[in-house]
Amino acid sequence: MRTIPTLLPVLVFLLVAAASAADDGGDNSTFVPRDYILLDCGSSGQNNDSDGRQWNGDTGSKYAPSLNSAGVYASNQDSSVPQYPYLTARVFTTPFTYSFPLGTGRKYLRLYFYPSNYSGRAASDAFFDVNAGPITLLRNFSAYQTAQAINFAYLIQEFSINVASSGLSLTFTPSVNHSNSFAFINGIEIVSMPDIFSDIPTLVSGGTPTQYPIDENWAMQSMYRLNVGGQAISPKEDSGMYRSWADDSLYIYGAAFGVTYPADTNVTIEYSFPSLSPLGCLLLG
Numbered sequence: 001m002r003t004i005p006t007l008l009p010v011l012v013f014l015l016v017a018a019a020s021a022a023d024d025g026g027d028n029s030t031f032v033p034r035d036y037i038l039l040d041c042g043s044s045g046q047n048n049d050s051d052g053r054q055w056n057g058d059t060g061s062k063y064a065p066s067l068n069s070a071g072v073y074a075s076n077q078d079s080s081v082p083q084y085p086y087l088t089a090r091v092f093t094t095p096f097t098y099s100f101p102l103g104t105g106r107k108y109l110r111l112y113f114y115p116s117n118y119s120g121r122a123a124s125d126a127f128f129d130v131n132a133g134p135i136t137l138l139r140n141f142s143a144y145q146t147a148q149a150i151n152f153a154y155l156i157q158e159f160s161i162n163v164a165s166s167g168l169s170l171t172f173t174p175s176v177n178h179s180n181s182f183a184f185i186n187g188i189e190i191v192s193m194p195d196i197f198s199d200i201p202t203l204v205s206g207g208t209p210t211q212y213p214i215d216e217n218w219a220m221q222s223m224y225r226l227n228v229g230g231q232a233i234s235p236k237e238d239s240g241m242y243r244s245w246a247d248d249s250l251y252i253y254g255a256a257f258g259v260t261y262p263a264d265t266n267v268t269i270e271y272s273f274p275s276l277s278p279l280g281c282l283l284l285g
């Protein structure tokens with residue numbers, strides 16, 4: 001007999017905090033981030049990824065001056081895995097901190113992981129914590145198990161964090177009590193995001209929509225980002241924050257897929273902040 005796993009109570013926040021591109025006459029303005037860092041861990045020099053975005057190697061980088069020699073290559077250089085930033089890594093057997101001087105305000109922090117074997121270390125042995133200053137973003141994280149669970153060869157963990165004053169310290173710490181444990185990272189992306197939470201967002205969770213204030217010290221992790229009624233959008237096609245948007249049809253349960261309507265051109269939606277993103281919504285959990 002097949003047992004149906006108990007569904008854990010999951011609180012899903014649907015924060016309708018992303019604006020539509022619809023504005024008076026169609027405003028296509030693109031957000032220009034103050035901070036925009038693409039750090040290709042374990043490599044040196046500048047390399048463009050398949051999306052045309054330019055990554056800088058962390059060898060000799062001002063964010064990690066002690067990393068003055070090359071990192072390690074993934075042992076399986078799978079052609080289906082994008083070379084930048086995934087095929088090189090930094091491996092840490094003791095805690096290591098990158099220090100990013102940044103402007104204040106919220107940032108997207110994207111951590112890129114390709115759980116391969118690295119210089120004789122097995123991918124399945126990597127268990128580690130990632131801390132942004134005092135906040136633990138990932139605890140006893142296994143990129144290997146996570147990638148297996150979602151059936152992907154590589155993955156990105158995206159966070160929204162507030163940088164108060166002195167920039168961002170990002171620390172990788174191998175878990176204790178697991179023999180041969182190590183930490184690794186393939187790529188780090190930091191992009192300023194606009195101040196979308198100072199106007200209190202609306203929480204939609206099945207009941208009556210309520211206001212849901214976001215404390216500026218909270219860090220949040222993105223779970224899904226769907227372009228509702230539209231297609232997938234690559235980071236390069238986003239409106240300046242390099243977000244990845246997924247097609248929502250994969251996430252609709254049941255037989256009825258609904259009908260997709262384009263925006264009504266007779267209706268003007270006015271937002272109190274500049275228009276930023278395609279039609280859609282941001283799911284944070």
Ligand SMILES: *[C@@H]1O[C@H](CO)[C@@H](O)[C@H](O)[C@H]1NC(C)=O
Nearest residue numbers: 021023024025026027028029
């Ligand atoms: C905005 O972009 C769309 C699609 O690229 C285009 O059709 C429209 O003319 C643009 N609007 C403005 C005001 O530039």
Ligand SMILES: *[C@@H]1O[C@H](CO)[C@@H](O)[C@H](O)[C@H]1NC(C)=O
Nearest residue numbers: 046047048049052053054055
């Ligand atoms: C890499 O990207 C940068 C910035 O987008 C661009 O200026 C440069 O020409 C690109 N280099 C190559 C080799 O495509």
Ligand SMILES: *[C@@H]1O[C@H](CO)[C@@H](O)[C@H](O)[C@H]1NC(C)=O
Nearest residue numbers: 075076116117120121122123
């Ligand atoms: C990774 O290392 C483990 C342990 O040494 C080994 O069993 C496994 O076959 C290796 N995987 C690859 C893809 O090289």
Ligand SMILES: *[C@@H]1O[C@H](CO)[C@@H](O)[C@H](O)[C@H]1NC(C)=O
Nearest residue numbers: 127140141142175176177178
């Ligand atoms: C980390 O996770 C592994 C596998 O899930 C587990 O065996 C181990 O006890 C955990 N370690 C800590 C310190 O939580």
Ligand SMILES: *[C@@H]1O[C@H](CO)[C@@H](O)[C@H](O)[C@H]1NC(C)=O
Nearest residue numbers: 129139140174175176177178
């Ligand atoms: C690791 O093991 C030591 C000794 O067995 C124990 O005191 C400690 O609490 C363990 N730490 C974690 C995070 O499990």
Ligand SMILES: *[C@@H]1O[C@H](CO)[C@@H](O)[C@H](O)[C@H]1NC(C)=O
Nearest residue numbers: 261262263264265266267268
């Ligand atoms: C917009 O308004 C015009 C004139 O009232 C009308 O003919 C048209 O059907 C409207 N468009 C939509 C999408 O409702």
